[in-house]
Amino acid sequence: MSDVIFVGFPYVAVALAVLVGIYRYRSDTFSYSSFSSQLLENQKLFWGSALWHYAVVLILLAHFIAFLLPPLWGGIIGGPLRFPLEALGLILSLVGFVALGWLMMRRFSTRRIYVVTTRMDWVVVGLLLFQMLFGFVISLSYRWGGEWFVSSTAPWLWSLVTFNPKPEYVTAFPFLIQLHFFTGFLLIALFPFSRLVHLVAFPIGYLWRPYQRVIWNRAPRPGPGFRTS
Amino acid sequence: MLNAPSRRRARFKQVLLVSAAIGLGVFTTGTWAGDASAGATLFKQKCAACHTIGQGDRVGPDLKGITKERDEAWLKEWLKDPAAMIASGDPVAKKVSEKYPMTMPNLGLSDQQIDDLIAYMAQDGAAGAQSSAAGATGSAAAPAAAATEESAGSADKGEQLFTGETSFRNGGPSCAACHSAAGLGGGSMGPDLTSTHGRLGDAIVTWPEAMAPMQPIFSAKPLTDSEKADLLAFFKATAADPNQSSGGPVGMLLGLSILGVVALGAIVSFVWRRRIIAVREPMVSGTGRWRR
Numbered sequence: 001m002s003d004v005i006f007v008g009f010p011y012v013a014v015a016l017a018v019l020v021g022i023y024r025y026r027s028d029t030f031s032y033s034s035f036s037s038q039l040l041e042n043q044k045l046f047w048g049s050a051l052w053h054y055a056v057v058l059i060l061l062a063h064f065i066a067f068l069l070p071p072l073w074g075g076i077i078g079g080p081l082r083f084p085l086e087a088l089g090l091i092l093s094l095v096g097f098v099a100l101g102w103l104m105m106r107r108f109s110t111r112r113i114y115v116v117t118t119r120m121d122w123v124v125v126g127l128l129l130f131q132m133l134f135g136f137v138i139s140l141s142y143r144w145g146g147e148w149f150v151s152s153t154a155p156w157l158w159s160l161v162t163f164n165p166k167p168e169y170v171t172a173f174p175f176l177i178q179l180h181f182f183t184g185f186l187l188i189a190l191f192p193f194s195r196l197v198h199l200v201a202f203p204i205g206y207l208w209r210p211y212q213r214v215i216w217n218r219a220p221r222p223g224p225g226f227r228t229s
Numbered sequence: 230m231l232n233a234p235s236r237r238r239a240r241f242k243q244v245l246l247v248s249a250a251i252g253l254g255v256f257t258t259g260t261w262a263g264d265a266s267a268g269a270t271l272f273k274q275k276c277a278a279c280h281t282i283g284q285g286d287r288v289g290p291d292l293k294g295i296t297k298e299r300d301e302a303w304l305k306e307w308l309k310d311p312a313a314m315i316a317s318g319d320p321v322a323k324k325v326s327e328k329y330p331m332t333m334p335n336l337g338l339s340d341q342q343i344d345d346l347i348a349y350m351a352q353d354g355a356a357g358a359q360s361s362a363a364g365a366t367g368s369a370a371a372p373a374a375a376a377t378e379e380s381a382g383s384a385d386k387g388e389q390l391f392t393g394e395t396s397f398r399n400g401g402p403s404c405a406a407c408h409s410a411a412g413l414g415g416g417s418m419g420p421d422l423t424s425t426h427g428r429l430g431d432a433i434v435t436w437p438e439a440m441a442p443m444q445p446i447f448s449a450k451p452l453t454d455s456e457k458a459d460l461l462a463f464f465k466a467t468a469a470d471p472n473q474s475s476g477g478p479v480g481m482l483l484g485l486s487i488l489g490v491v492a493l494g495a496i497v498s499f500v501w502r503r504r505i506i507a508v509r510e511p512m513v514s515g516t517g518r519w520r521r
Contacts, residue, residue: 046504051497078393078403083414083478090482091489098490140482143416147406151446172441174418 005182006167010160013189020192021200034198040112048103055096056128059135062089066146070154077146086139086146093136100129124194127187134180142174153181263341268349275336276346278439279432282353287432289329296351308336308343382455387463390456391415401437401450404460409477411467417477419443424471426464434461 025032038045062085066073077085104125107113139145152169159166170181191197272282279288296304299321307314307322311333314322326332338346389395392413393403405415410422425433434457437447452460 046501047498050501051493074402078406087482087485087489090486091493094486094490095493136486140479140486142418143477144406144418147402147416148418151402151406152442155446155449166445168445169442 002167002171003165005178006156006170007160007165009182010185013185016189017191021197024192024197032197032201034195034201035116037113037116040116041106041110044102044106044110048099048106051095052099052103055092055099056132059089059092059096062146063149066149067154067157070150074147074150077144077150082144082146086144089139089146090136093132093139097129097132097136100125100132104129120190120194124187124190124196127183127190131180131183131187134176134183138177138180142177263344263346263348265345265348265352267342268345268347271338271342271346272349275338278436279333279429282350288429289333290325292350293353296347301347304347305340305343307333308338308346382458382460382462384459384462384466387459387461387466388413390459391463397450397456398453399450401447401452410464411470414478417479422464423467425468426461427468427471431461433464 062073066077107117107121107125142148152173156166156169159169170178187196191199272280276292280290280292281287283291283293285291299307303319303321306319311322315326315332386395388411390397391404391408391410392415393405397403404410404422405413407416407418408420408422409415409417412423422433434452437443438451
C-alpha cells in the first residue's frame with residue numbers, strides 16, 4: 001500500500017502533469033491561463049489574490065529550495081534562523097489560508113463569479129485550502145519540519161527522481177504528513193486539468209522582451225527601403 | 230497374524246503414508262513456515278533496539294535459545310500482542326513483564342512476519358548475526374563495555390551533538406530536528422527524550438539505526454562510537470533531572486502566527502490602500518465623477 005502511495009502515485013501524478021500538460025498545450029494553447037475573473041470583480045479579488053500569491057509563492061519556494069538544495073536549506077534552517085523561518089512559514093500559511101478562504105467566499109457570494117466557476121475550480125481551491133491547513137498544523141505540531149524535511153522527505157523525493165525509490169523514508173511518518181504528501185501529488189496530477197496550468201504561463205519572457213514592439217495587424221505595403229523578411 | 234503378502238502391502242501403505250506426510254510437511258514448510266532471512270531483516274528493524282541474540286539482555290531479554298525455551302504457540306501469541314497476553318494473566322507473560330519493566334510494544338506484525346521472526350530466532354540469529362552486530366557496533370557490546378563508554382562520553386559534547394551545534398561526522402541530522410530534551414527547544418516530530426534513558430537504558434543509542442522512520446536515515450549516515458557515547462552521557466544527565474523538559478513553543482508559535490497575520494494585514498491594507506485607484510486618480514482628479 002505504501003508503495004502505491006509513495007512510489008506509484010507520485011510517478012503517475014508527474015507523468016500526468018507532464019504528458020497531459022504538453023498535450024493540452026499543443027491542442028489548446030490558449031487555455032494555458034488562469035481564466036482571470038478580474039474583469040467581473042476586482043475589489044475583493046485584489047486582496048485575496050495578492051495575499052494568496054505572495055504567501056503561496058514564498059512557501060513553495062521554501063519547499064523547492066529544501067528539495068533541490070537540501071544541504072543549503074539544512075545549513076540555513078539548522079542555525080539561529082530556525083525559529084524565525086519556521087514562524088514566518090506559519091504566518092504565511094495562515095495568510096494563505098485566510099486569503100484563499102476569502103477568495104472562496106468571493107466565488108460563492110458574487111453571482112457573476114459563481115456562474116463562471118467550474119467543478120474543477122472548487123476541487124482545486126478546496127484541496128489547496130486543506131493543503132495549506134495541513135501544512136500549518138504539521139509545522140506547528142511536528143516540529144521542526146524545515147529540518148526533518150532535509151533528512152527524510154528530500155531523500156525520498158530524490159530517490160523517486162533517480163528511479164531508485166526508497167519509500168521507507170516516509171512510510172513511518174504520522175498520518176497528517178503523509179496526507180500532506182498525497183494531497184501535494186494530487187494537486188500535481190490535477191495541474192493539467194485545471195486553472196493551475198497558469199503556473200507555467202508565468203510571463204518570464206517579459207523580462208527580456210524588447211521594450212517596444214510594432215505589430216502589424218495586416219501586411220504592410222511594400223515600399224522603397226522596406227524589406228519584408 | 231498376517232501372511233507375508235498382506236504384511237508387505239501394509240508396509241507399503243505405511244511407507245506411502247509416511248512419505249506423503251513428509252512430502253506434505255516439506256511442502257507446507259516451504260510454503261507457510263517462516264523465512265529466516267526475511268526474519269533477519271525484520272529483527273534488525275523491529276527487535277534489535279531492545280533485544281540481542283546471544284549478546285546479553287538489554288531493554289528486553291537476550292533471545293538466544295528462546296524458541297527452545299518457549300513453545301511456538303506462546304511465542305506467536307506474545308508477538309501478536311504482548312500487552313493483551315499479560316492482561317490475559319498468562320503466568321509466563323506475567324513473569325516476563327515483572328522482570329522487564331518496559332512492556333514490549335505491539336509491533337503490528339503480520340502472521341507471516343511472526344513466522345519469519347520465529348524461523349530466524351530458531352537459528353539463534355545465525356543468518357544475520359554478523360550484520361545485526363555490525364549495525365549496532367559498540368552498543369551491541371554495551372553491557373561489557375558500559376564502564377569504558379561511560380567514562381569516554383561527554384555530556385557537554387552530547388548536548389552539542391543533540392542540538393546540532395556540532396554536526397555528526399557522517400552527516401546525520403541533529404536529534405533536535407525532531408526531538409526535544411531538557412527544554413532545549415528541539416522538535417516535536419519524535420518524542421521528548423529527556424527521561425528516555427531512565428526507562429530504556431543504553432539501548433536508546435541504537436534506536437536511530439534500528440527504528441523507523443530514523444532507520445533509513447541513520448543506517449546511511451551512522452553515528453560513530455564516540456558520538457554514541459557522548460549522546461548517552463547527555464541522555465543520562467537529562468534523565469537524572471527530568472523536570473527540565475518543557476511543553477514546547479506551540480502556544481508561542483500559534484500566538485506569533487496569528488499576530489503576524491494581523492500585522493501583515495494591517496501593513497498591506499495601509500501600503501496598498503490606494504492600490505486600485507491610484508493609477509486612475511490623477512487622470513480623473515478634479516472631476517469627482519470617478520472618485521471612489
